[in-house]
Amino acid sequence: MTNVPRVLGKSFGIRPTRGQVIGFACALPALAVLSYFFVGTASGAIPEHPGGDWLEIAFWLTAIATAFLSYLMMELLFRSREVKLLAPWPVHARDILNYQLRRVFSWVAITTIPWVFFWAPQLFCEPSIALLCISLWPAGLCVCAALALAVLVYTGDMATEKKGQAGFGIMAFSMAPAIALGGSLITTLLLKLLAEALLKPGFIDAALTAAGITAGAFAVAMFYASRVYKKRYYRILACFMDNDRIVLNAEYDFVGDATYQAISRAGAHSKTRALSCAWVAQCRRKFTLSSILVIVCELVLAASYLHSPESLGMTALRPGCFAILPVIVFSHPWLSVSRLAPEQLRCLPLREDEALRARLSACIRLVTVPSVLAGLAVAVPTASAHGLGAGMLQGVAVMAALFLITALLGYHAVPGRRSVLFTGACALFFAIVAIL
Amino acid sequence: MKPILEITELTKSYGRLTAVDALSMTIKPGEAVAFIGQNGAGKSTTMRAVAGLASIDTGSIRICGHDIASEPVEARQHFGYVSQDLDLYNYLTGEEFLMLVAQIRGCAPGDSESEIQALLELCDLNDARKRLIREYSGGMARKIAMAGALVGSPDLVILDESFVGLDPESTYRIGKFLKSYVAQGRAILISSHILDMLHAMCNRFFILHHGRCVADYSLNELDELCHSPETPDITAVYLQKTGQAGLIRADKAF
Numbered sequence: 001m002t003n004v005p006r007v008l009g010k011s012f013g014i015r016p017t018r019g020q021v022i023g024f025a026c027a028l029p030a031l032a033v034l035s036y037f038f039v040g041t042a043s044g045a046i047p048e049h050p051g052g053d054w055l056e057i058a059f060w061l062t063a064i065a066t067a068f069l070s071y072l073m074m075e076l077l078f079r080s081r082e083v084k085l086l087a088p089w090p091v092h093a094r095d096i097l098n099y100q101l102r103r104v105f106s107w108v109a110i111t112t113i114p115w116v117f118f119w120a121p122q123l124f125c126e127p128s129i130a131l132l133c134i135s136l137w138p139a140g141l142c143v144c145a146a147l148a149l150a151v152l153v154y155t156g157d158m159a160t161e162k163k164g165q166a167g168f169g170i171m172a173f174s175m176a177p178a179i180a181l182g183g184s185l186i187t188t189l190l191l192k193l194l195a196e197a198l199l200k201p202g203f204i205d206a207a208l209t210a211a212g213i214t215a216g217a218f219a220v221a222m223f224y225a226s227r228v229y230k231k232r233y234y235r236i237l238a239c240f241m242d243n244d245r246i247v248l249n250a251e252y253d254f255v256g257d258a259t260y261q262a263i264s265r266a267g268a269h270s271k272t273r274a275l276s277c278a279w280v281a282q283c284r285r286k287f288t289l290s291s292i293l294v295i296v297c298e299l300v301l302a303a304s305y306l307h308s309p310e311s312l313g314m315t316a317l318r319p320g321c322f323a324i325l326p327v328i329v330f331s332h333p334w335l336s337v338s339r340l341a342p343e344q345l346r347c348l349p350l351r352e353d354e355a356l357r358a359r360l361s362a363c364i365r366l367v368t369v370p371s372v373l374a375g376l377a378v379a380v381p382t383a384s385a386h387g388l389g390a391g392m393l394q395g396v397a398v399m400a401a402l403f404l405i406t407a408l409l410g411y412h413a414v415p416g417r418r419s420v421l422f423t424g425a426c427a428l429f430f431a432i433v434a435i436l
Numbered sequence: 437m438k439p440i441l442e443i444t445e446l447t448k449s450y451g452r453l454t455a456v457d458a459l460s461m462t463i464k465p466g467e468a469v470a471f472i473g474q475n476g477a478g479k480s481t482t483m484r485a486v487a488g489l490a491s492i493d494t495g496s497i498r499i500c501g502h503d504i505a506s507e508p509v510e511a512r513q514h515f516g517y518v519s520q521d522l523d524l525y526n527y528l529t530g531e532e533f534l535m536l537v538a539q540i541r542g543c544a545p546g547d548s549e550s551e552i553q554a555l556l557e558l559c560d561l562n563d564a565r566k567r568l569i570r571e572y573s574g575g576m577a578r579k580i581a582m583a584g585a586l587v588g589s590p591d592l593v594i595l596d597e598s599f600v601g602l603d604p605e606s607t608y609r610i611g612k613f614l615k616s617y618v619a620q621g622r623a624i625l626i627s628s629h630i631l632d633m634l635h636a637m638c639n640r641f642f643i644l645h646h647g648r649c650v651a652d653y654s655l656n657e658l659d660e661l662c663h664s665p666e667t668p669d670i671t672a673v674y675l676q677k678t679g680q681a682g683l684i685r686a687d688k689a690f
């Protein structure tokens with residue numbers, strides 16, 4: 001009998017070219033060098049804080065990755081190309097689940113390789129802490145994947161039951177990744193506490209409790225998700241697809257006149273303004289959820305500073321880490337150029353520089369609010385100019401990333417994977433700048 | 437009369453496959469040109485090249501005297517294009533999209549409002565004007581794309597299989613509109629496999645086979661051909677010209 005998950009993996013899996021593999025392999029030592037200089041060779045561990053700065057760094061980076069994964073899970077389960085292709089075919093839900101789990105866990109495994117290299121220099125200095133830092137990533141991501149799976153399946157199951165209630169499905173599906181993210185942040189925090197307990201002598205009970213809770217969460221989530229998934233996957237998928245066709249918008253049936261007015265008022269002499277208005281409207285409608293998420297992130301940031309204002313001095317890493325989020329979220333509209341600036345735009349009488357200016361002005365309008373919010377989120381609780389500066393730096397980072405992307409990749413048809421890598425690199429670069 | 441479109445010796449290959457092979461054609465004002473050919477004959481490739489979306493290997497394309505490669509903006513001022521695989525502004529509403537096109541084409545604001553209204557009515561999309569294009573049905577999306585190509589009344593309208601999936605009323609209404617559009621001294625280039633519709637709508641028929649032109653008939657010439665017993669209709673003419681006359685004979689024997 002054919003092994004369906006294997007066939008699926010072969011047909012849809014990513015097949016890296018030799019160049020990509022070589023590039024990946026060359027980048028690994030670079031990561032070690034990077035961490036040697038930026039993370040350093042002393043963990044700064046003290047008895048109250050047995051993981052030192054290293055565990056903090058590992059925790060925040062893992063937290064960011066789990067944020068990604070919670071959203072990726074939704075894409076993978078319900079929105080990916082292969083899911084849409086497979087939907088009308090006679091494939092058993094069990095096989096699809098196996099295939100998807102394989103994909104997620106191999107993704108975790110592959111990303112763990114650079115992670116290990118990142119911690120390689122530390123491994124030679126303080127091996128016990130470094131080893132715990134290394135384990136945090138795969139453990140955190142695996143638990144996150146399981147939780148996201150369970151939350152999404154639960155949401156889908158609930159949404160199929162409450163079919164009659166208009167809007168419920170959209171709300172539920174858009175909240176699900178955020179809930180999964182919350183859950184996985186808690187478990188990642190537990191894993192971090194587990195690591196600290198292991199490092200402190202005489203805390204074995206605490207370590208066992210933390211390990212028990214996370215392992216239990218993982219097992220329960222996997223068990224529940226696979227049971228429901230196997231039984232009701234197709235019904236849940238249909239429900240998701242229904243809801244996915246509708247844009248998350250308060251007036252989703254009929255959109256107001258404001259954008260139409262703005263475009264028409266731009267005047268025929270300002271093509272740039274008309275296009276930029278259209279762009280902003282499209283991004284706001286397409287990325288409603290991302291915009292909300294950015295604001296939520298800034299609120300969390302503000303709350304964390306309000307809770308312990310001195311943390312700004314201690315770990316300036318936090319604003320740096322958070323700086324990555326808006327960069328990624330708001331370069332997203334830039335990346336999905338094919339969806340937001342369709343071919344039709346290229347057949348219109350528009351000079352390259354006009355199009356570019358429109359795009360930049362749209363992006364500036366889109367990032368202004370989050371950067372100001374970021375600045376305030378740091379500045380208000382700490383009542384410091386330093387904080388405002390850190391926040392503004394985020395804004396500058398976003399802008400610079402956007403400018404660089406344009407300058408290097410050009411306006412038309414930004415190829416997907418290359419630009420994702422590029423944005424990743426930009427984000428990393430600016431995060432480091434922000435840390436320093 | 438100055439030609440609207442001049443294609444000279446256009447060649448375009450994808451690797452070893454020559455999709456369009458030294459194709460030349462001229463379209464003058466008042467011509468509605470039907471672009472006919474097998475799947476893979478090179479129709480879309482030619483149209484994409486004309487719209488400046490595909491690079492070409494050799495040859496030149498001029499629209500109202502402007503070379504599409506060296507004067508991209510001026511050339512684009514004179515045509516509207518709807519591609520075969522629709523790629524639309526999914527997150528704009530129908531009317532926002534049309535207004536955007538009007539602004540980019542530099543239409544006067546007062547005129548564009550009434551033009552958009554007329555186009556929305558032509559396409560029977562008045563009720564859906566405030567809905568996101570993403571929520572449109574397949575036929576509605578094609579119609580809004582066609583309306584977008586018509587905004588600003590460009591001299592040349594290029595429609596690549598734009599009638600696929602349109603309901604009979606829309607086909608009739610838009611077909612009639614295009615006929616009058618051409619009569620006002622403009623031109624259309626339209627590819628389709630619905631030969632009877634093309635016969636009713638166009639006045640010039642261009643048959644493409646393996647990237648080369650194998651026939652270029654005016655409506656009168658085609659009508660004359662259709663009177664001969666060998667080729668009673670446009671389908672028979674097409675089959676004969678593309679080397680599949682055997683199919684007609686087999687059909688007769690049957």
Ligand SMILES: Nc1ncnc2c1ncn2[C@@H]1O[C@H](COP(=O)(O)OP(=O)(O)OP(=O)(O)O)[C@@H](O)[C@H]1O
Pocket residue numbers: 450453455473474475476477478479480481482520
């Ligand atoms: N991007 C591409 N890469 C490689 N080959 C292509 C590409 N686009 C088109 N071709 C090839 O060029 C030839 C002409 O294709 P084209 O799309 O122009 O055909 P067509 O006449 O529009 O056909 P249809 O009636 O099916 O739309 C085909 O053989 C096709 O396989």
Ligand SMILES: [Mg+2]
Pocket residue numbers: 479480481520596
């Ligand atoms: Mg085609």
